[in-house]
Structure formats: structure tokens, C-alpha cells
Amino acid sequence: MSLLPNIIFAIIFFSGLGFFARNIRKLRRNIYLGKDVDTSGDTKLRWTNMAKIALGQGKMTRRPISGFLHIVVYLGFVIINIEVLEIVIDGFLGTHRIFSNIGPIYGVLIGTFEVLAFLVFISVVIFWFRRNTVNIKRFMSSELNGWPKLDGNLILYFEIVLMALFIIMNATDVEFQSSNNGNIISQFFAPIFEGFNVNLIERIAWWMHIVGIIIFLNYLYYSKHLHILLAFPNTYFGSVKPKGFLNNIESITNEVKLMMDPEADPYASDSTDTLAPDKFGASDVLDLNWVQLLNAYTCTECGRCTSECPANQTGKKLSPRKIMMDTRDRLVEVGNNIDSNNGEFKLDGIQLLGDYITNEEIWACTSCNACVEACPISIDPLSIILEMRRYLVMEQSAAPMELNNMMSNIENNGAPWPYSQMDRLNWKN
Amino acid sequence: MGDVLKVPTMAEFKAAGKQPEILFWVGCAGSFDDRARKITKAFVRLLNKAKVDFAVLGTEESCTGDPAKRSGNEFLFQMQAVTNIEVLSTYDVKKIVTACPHCFNTLKNEYPSLGGNYKVMHHTQFLKSLLDEGRLTIEGGKFKGKRITFHDPCFLGRANDVYEAPRDLIKKLDVELVEMKNCRKKGLCCGAGGAQMFKDAEVGQKEINIERTEQAMEVKPEIIAAGCPFCNTMMTDGVKNKAEGQIEVMDVAELIANASDL
Numbered sequence: 001m002s003l004l005p006n007i008i009f010a011i012i013f014f015s016g017l018g019f020f021a022r023n024i025r026k027l028r029r030n031i032y033l034g035k036d037v038d039t040s041g042d043t044k045l046r047w048t049n050m051a052k053i054a055l056g057q058g059k060m061t062r063r064p065i066s067g068f069l070h071i072v073v074y075l076g077f078v079i080i081n082i083e084v085l086e087i088v089i090d091g092f093l094g095t096h097r098i099f100s101n102i103g104p105i106y107g108v109l110i111g112t113f114e115v116l117a118f119l120v121f122i123s124v125v126i127f128w129f130r131r132n133t134v135n136i137k138r139f140m141s142s143e144l145n146g147w148p149k150l151d152g153n154l155i156l157y158f159e160i161v162l163m164a165l166f167i168i169m170n171a172t173d174v175e176f177q178s179s180n181n182g183n184i185i186s187q188f189f190a191p192i193f194e195g196f197n198v199n200l201i202e203r204i205a206w207w208m209h210i211v212g213i214i215i216f217l218n219y220l221y222y223s224k225h226l227h228i229l230l231a232f233p234n235t236y237f238g239s240v241k242p243k244g245f246l247n248n249i250e251s252i253t254n255e256v257k258l259m260m261d262p263e264a265d266p267y268a269s270d271s272t273d274t275l276a277p278d279k280f281g282a283s284d285v286l287d288l289n290w291v292q293l294l295n296a297y298t299c300t301e302c303g304r305c306t307s308e309c310p311a312n313q314t315g316k317k318l319s320p321r322k323i324m325m326d327t328r329d330r331l332v333e334v335g336n337n338i339d340s341n342n343g344e345f346k347l348d349g350i351q352l353l354g355d356y357i358t359n360e361e362i363w364a365c366t367s368c369n370a371c372v373e374a375c376p377i378s379i380d381p382l383s384i385i386l387e388m389r390r391y392l393v394m395e396q397s398a399a400p401m402e403l404n405n406m407m408s409n410i411e412n413n414g415a416p417w418p419y420s421q422m423d424r425l426n427w428k429n
Numbered sequence: 430m431g432d433v434l435k436v437p438t439m440a441e442f443k444a445a446g447k448q449p450e451i452l453f454w455v456g457c458a459g460s461f462d463d464r465a466r467k468i469t470k471a472f473v474r475l476l477n478k479a480k481v482d483f484a485v486l487g488t489e490e491s492c493t494g495d496p497a498k499r500s501g502n503e504f505l506f507q508m509q510a511v512t513n514i515e516v517l518s519t520y521d522v523k524k525i526v527t528a529c530p531h532c533f534n535t536l537k538n539e540y541p542s543l544g545g546n547y548k549v550m551h552h553t554q555f556l557k558s559l560l561d562e563g564r565l566t567i568e569g570g571k572f573k574g575k576r577i578t579f580h581d582p583c584f585l586g587r588a589n590d591v592y593e594a595p596r597d598l599i600k601k602l603d604v605e606l607v608e609m610k611n612c613r614k615k616g617l618c619c620g621a622g623g624a625q626m627f628k629d630a631e632v633g634q635k636e637i638n639i640e641r642t643e644q645a646m647e648v649k650p651e652i653i654a655a656g657c658p659f660c661n662t663m664m665t666d667g668v669k670n671k672a673e674g675q676i677e678v679m680d681v682a683e684l685i686a687n688a689s690d691l
């Protein structure tokens with residue numbers, strides 16, 4: 001028996017994993033380009049969130065149709081992957097269905113996989129029709145033009161092909177078919193291949209299936225499909241505070257306290273994060289914190305946020321999904337810049353704010369949290385919008401004129417309107 | 430109704446060496462906006478009726494800083510916050526009730542890390558607690574049988590997960606409470622939050638308050654109940670535009686106070 005297939009398999013397998021690991025390291029590095037943020041504490045709540053929202057798909061069914069289909073694909077994907085274990089062992093050892101001698105349970109397992117593969121296949125086909133032929137508004141927005149739209153479809157094609165190969169591989173496995181144990185779905189497809197060289201077809205399907213899986217794995221890094229991995233850390237690190245909470249910038253607290261109390265010791269606190277930052281707010285991805293950057297990589301571009309956004313619903317340019325997609329695109333650009341400049345970021349004259357996201361989008365937000373609530377995987381577009389407002393106001397003094405008036409009123413007379421603080425109790429008369 | 434409202438200030442309490450049960454944080458809208466002042470008065474009438482020992486800061490109150498913070502002006506926000514916290518400390522305030530969800534959110538969530546720790550309640554939560562303790566009774570009165578829909582304020586609902594207190598109060602009025610297609614967690618914003626109240630909206634096809642008013646009209650209410658002075662303004666404008674004279678916009682506190690002709 002020749003060892004060649006085993007060697008080829010090992011080469012494909014390890015180079016696939018190696019390439020994947022390399023990209024994951026890059027991903028990690030890019031995410032940690034973000035500023036530090038305190039995510040300590042509430043460990044139990046965080047695990048619960050992850051279990052409920054990512055593992056349990058808790059928020060998906062708020063849209064019943066897509067939610068149900070998604071759960072089918074998700075469960076199918078996870079469970080069928082148990083079969084990959086056998087495929088990999090067979091690949092290395094040159095065995096064939098190494099687990100088949102564990103008895104009837106093997107049939108139960110493969111039978112389950114076959115049924116799931118069939119259901120996944122159907123669901124994915126429905127997904128394709130929803131995306132491409134039914135006019136669902138959140139899939140029609142201009143921010144999906146080009147790569148995002150193609151990406152969405154490519155994922156579906158990958159899944160269709162992988163599921164089909166799995167069934168074909170079983171249908172053409174003469175031994176497996178004749179054992180009649182677990183071929184619940186594939187038995188109906190077996191007759192199609194009668195008269196052909198089934199052994200050859202089986203081998204081709206087997207190889208294409210495993211190579212396809214390895215390619216798909218490596219595709220993740222370039223795709224919105226990354227959410228299948230990142231949804232887990234993202235739901236863990238997602239905010240555990242009430243949604244209305246917006247952080248107080250610590251360095252400003254120090255300054256304000258000094259202003260209010262000249263006696264205070266400016267050196268009382270020596271922790272570095274209380275020193276004035278070089279910039280207030282965010283104009284580029286490096287000004288955001290790493291959880292916000294993780295959010296950007298995790299976004300699956302489903303558009304549930306945008307379809308709930310009051311500004312977007314009434315025709316404004318703001319789209320919280322676009323905020324996340326822009327952040328990711330810019331972060332990828334910064335990462336590539338670093339890669340091609342020996343590990344250092346070379347100024348490229350481009351910013352997230354201005355070159356990707358316009359001020360008009362930033363000012364249209366009502367901070368209503370509908371996007372945050374709608375996101376099935378705990379992404380917070382609002383926090384990025386507010387960081388950019390901070391930059392526009394505190395670094396650029398670029399607020400709309402009416403807001404400047406409102407703020408000077410607060411400064412002068414403690415109310416957003418020009419009424420004297422001395423008149424505050426006049427209402428009772 | 431003509432008699433003068435009893436509205437003691439914290440300064441008066443302090444002078445008498447006493448501490449009120451709650452501080453009523455009136456807020457800028459509640460103090461200055463003509464429409465919102467009516468809500469303030471209605472709530473005070475309820476407090477008086479329930480014999481709640483309350484006080485206001487009066488001329489010592491200042492904007493919580495919410496619109497500044499949500500515009501991105503963290504400096505101004507923190508100046509406001511630290512100033513307010515100082516005033517609140519001199520009176521040793523422990524419990525604050527406010528009829529404005531923006532004040533509520535800011536005092537409750539953003540003041541603690543600046544040194545301001547209080548038990549903060551929205552007026553609907555507080556009224557509910559008075560009801561539960563038997564200190565306040567609610568009857569349908571003139572609203573009995575009316576069709577009412579409740580508009581969730583973003584800063585009360587999604588921001589702080591308070592959905593039931595206002596609804597529980599409304600149900601006590603023997604009315605028919607109907608829900609809009611977007612309610613509770615999915616409630617649609619009135620368009621005022623994030624300092625939008627103080628500026629024109631960006632270019633689009635529609636104003637947000639009109640969209641929300643249309644959603645309300647779909648369920649054919651006689652009254653839109655609100656729990657926020659800004660939502661109230663936005664919805665009142667929307668109704669003026671779309672259903673003038675057919676729908677009234679009222680705060681939950683006004684509903685309860687007016688029901689029994691307080």
C-alpha cells in the first residue's frame with residue numbers, strides 16, 4: 001500500500017492549519033492594536049451571556065424565519081464536524097471509516113449527520129433565495145455592494161457544496177451502502193451513481209470534502225463568516241452594564257476635579273490611564289478600544305441593527321452596520337500597512353472618520369440603543385459613534401452650530417436653553 | 430386645582446434640620462418647557478396626595494449634562510456632574526426620583542463613578558411603589574375604557590430595562606392598553622435622544638417623530654402615553670402633524686393625576 005495519499009493528506013492538512021494559525025495571529029494582533037479597556041469582573045454573567053447568546057443563539061429567533069434556519073445550519077455545522085474527526089484520522093492512517101466497527105451506534109451517528117446535512121442544504125438554499133430573490137431591505141443596502149454581497153453568497157455556495165459532497169461520498173461508498181446502517185439520506189442518491197466508477201467518485205468526493213473544509217476554514221479570516229468563531233469571545237466581552245451607560249473619560253475626571261478643587265494634588269494618582277491621552281475620542285481605529293475592534297471583526301453584516309435604526313428607517317445616511325463594516329475595513333487596511341512596513345504603522349493620511357465614515361452619519365444618531373439591542377452577537381455600534389462625536393467636539397470643535405448653542409447654554413446657565421438658573425422653580429407658580 | 434402647589438426645597442428642609450424621603454429631580458425640561466412643566470406639576474400633585482415627604486433643589490439644580498455627554502462634550506458633562514454631585518452631597522441625598530429618563534439614566538449610571546451614589550428611580554417606578562405600598566390609589570375616572578398606547582422612552586426602556594412600571598400604572602386606570610408593533614425592547618425612538626432634540630435632523634425622507642406617530646396611529650389610540658418630557662414634545666409635534674385633535678399625548682403622571690381630577 002502506497003503511503004503517498006497519507007503524505008499528501010498530511011501536507012494539505014498541516015499547511016491548511018498553519019496558514020489559518022498565521023492569520024489568526026494577525027487577527028489577534030490587529031484586535032490588540034486597540035486601546036486597553038477594563039473587562040474584568042462579572043465573570044459569571046459574561047459566561048452566561050456567552051452561553052445564552054452565542055452557544056444558545058438566544059437572540060436569533062427574534063426574527064423567526066431567519067432565526068430558525070440559522071439554528072439549523074449552526075447545529076448541523078457543529079454536529080457534522082464530529083464526522084471530520086473520522087475523516088482526518090482516516091486521512092492520516094490510510095484507513096477507511098475507522099469508527100465503523102464501533103457497532104450500530106455508528107449508523108446512528110452517520111444517520112444523524114446525513115439528516116442534518118440534508119436540512120442544512122435545504123436551509124442554505126432558502127437563505128440564498130432570501131438574499132438574492134426576495135426583496136429584503138436589509139440585504140439591499142448599498143453598503144453591501146461588491147465584496148460583502150459576494151462574500152455572503154460564497155459562504156452559502158461553500159456550504160451547499162460541502163453538504164452535497166458529504167452525501168455523495170456516502171452514497172458512492174459501496175461498503176457503507178451495503179451495510180445499510182446510517183445511510184438514511186444517501187440511500188436515495190446511491191442509485192444515481194449506478195453504472196459509474198463509484199469507487200473513484202467516492203474518493204474524489206472524500207478528498208474534495210476535506211480539502212473544501214480546509215479551504216473554508218481559511219476563508220473565514222477574509223469573510224464575515226469569521227463570526228462563527230468570534231461570536232463567542234465577543235459575547236463574553238460585550239458590555240455587562242445597562243445599555244444607557246456611557247463611560248466617563250478618566251483623564252477628564254482628574255482635570256475637572258483639579259479645576260473644581262485647586263487644593264487637590266495633581267500627582268495623587270499615578271496610574272497611567274489617568275494621564276491626559278494624546279487625543280480625546282476617536283478619529284481612527286487605533287483610538288478605539290480592543291473590544292470595539294473585536295466587535296468589528298465579529299460583525300456578520302446581517303443588518304438587523306440597521307433595520308431597527310430610527311435614523312436609517314427615515315432615510316438618513318447613518319447605518320450602524322456600515323459603521324462596523326467600515327471599522328473592520330479600515331482595521332484590515334491598517335494591519336496590512338503594518339505588515340508591509342516591518343511591523344510599524346506608517347502614516348497613510350487616511351482616517352476612519354472622514355475617509356470611511358462621514359460626520360453626517362455620526363450626527364444622525366439618537367443614541368437610542370436599538371442597534372445594540374438588535375445585534376444577535378452583542379456588538380455595540382453606538383459606542384463607536386459616540387467616540388467619534390467626542391473627537392469632533394473636543395478635538396475639532398466641529399459640532400453642528402445648534403449643538404454648540406445648546407452646550408454654551410449649559411455652560412452659562414445650567415440648562416440646554418437660555419433660561420436663567422434662578423428661574424428654575426418658576427414652574428410652581 | 431387652583432391652590433398653590435406645595436414644593437419645598439432641600440434648603441428649607443436643611444434649615445429645619447430635616448431630611449425628605451426623596452429628592453424630586455425636576456430636570457431642565459420639567460423646569461422650563463411649557464409642556465413639560467405640566468408633567469412636573471401633575472407629579473407634584475400626586476406626591477402631595479400620597480403625602481410623600483419630598484423636596485426639590487430649585488435654583489440649585491443644574492443640567493445633569495446628558496445632552497452634552499451624548500454630543501461628545503465629556504468636559505462639560507463632567508463639570509456639570511461634579512457640580513451637581515457637590516450640591517447633592519451637601520444635602521446628603523440618598524434617593525432621587527425624576528420624571529425625565531435622561532436625567533434618570535445619567536444620575537443612575539454615570540454619576541456613581543464620579544462619586545455620586547444614589548438610589549435613582551423614574552417617576553413611574555416610584556408611583557408604582559407608592560401604589561404597591563398602598564399610599565396611592567389609582568382609579569380610571571375620566572379615562573375609563575379609553576384606548577391608550579404607551580411609547581417606550583429609549584432611556585427608560587432599552588437603556589435601563591424598565592418596561593413594566595409605566596404599563597402597570599396605565600392598566601390601573603381601567604383603560605384598554607394597546608401595544609404598537611414596535612414596543613418594549615423594540616420600541617422606536619421618538620427622535621429626540623442623543624441631543625437630537627436641540628438640532629435639526631440630517632437629510633432624510635422623513636422625521637423620526639412622524640414615523641413613530643404613524644406607528645402609534647396604526648393601533649388607533651385615543652391617547653399616547655409617554656414617560657419622558659422629550660418624547661412628549663416629539664409625539665405632540667407628530668400628532669399635530671398627522672392627527673391633530675384626534676389623539677392626545679400625556680405623561681403617565683398626568684393620566685393618573687387627571688383621572689382623579691387632582
Ligand code: SF4
Nearest residue numbers: 309365366368369371
Ligand atoms: S443608537 Fe444610533 S445608530 Fe444605533 S439604532 Fe439608534 S440612532 Fe441608529
Ligand code: SF4
Nearest residue numbers: 299300302303305375
Ligand atoms: S452589528 Fe450586529 S446586528 Fe449589525 S450587522 Fe453586525 S452582526 Fe448584524
